[in-house]
Amino acid sequence: DAKTTQPPSMDCAEGRAANLPCNHSTISGNEYVYWYRQIHSQGPQYIIHGLKNNETNEMASLIITEDRKSSTLILPHATLRDTAVYYCIVRVQMYSGGGADGLTFGKGTHLIIQP
């Protein structure tokens, strides 16, 4: 799976949009971009994923650049409860038959929402 680079921490004011960047310059054509978050020692929570097109769900939007080398997770109206570590993960779509299929979590971005 491709390696990702994220800033270690970010601040955002409550009510504003939080934009979390992720660099994945070595991504290959069959790899999806996933975002998870972990709120203080709770189980990681899935947010969104995409392949090429931008995606939106009730939690967030995912913007993937045309060359797919980077992406941005957008939380449109951040609240204090969005304070968490956000993980950008890139992984292949289809099971190859030889891997554990586990998610590789890096260090993520610690997003702090300020009141």
Add this chain to the structure above:
Amino acid sequence: EAQVTQNPRYLITVTGKKLTVTCSQNMNHEYMSWYRQDPGLGLRQIYYSMNVEVTDKGDVPEGYKVSRKEKRNFPLILESPSPNQTSLYFCASTLRAGGPYEQYFGPGTRLTVT
């Protein structure tokens, strides 16, 4: 409500005393796995199961055992716990391996081995 449950949530034990952490999911998922999380090391996969009676080692399997006799349950067994197994443990499940599916994580079990 779709969920993954783990028990116990907190456990303090002594070296060598066998213990089991249970994991159960109610989503009829084929794939289940166990992770441990340690400061500075992130989440690492211990064992995984593709389906009933099919299990395999992840990245850090030493000192652990698992079984998958039923689709919904995937217990983690520490036959002889040691202090280096003190960690935060998460069980996870997903529909099946390899697809673009989200993984659901349990709330975590904080284990301390003295």
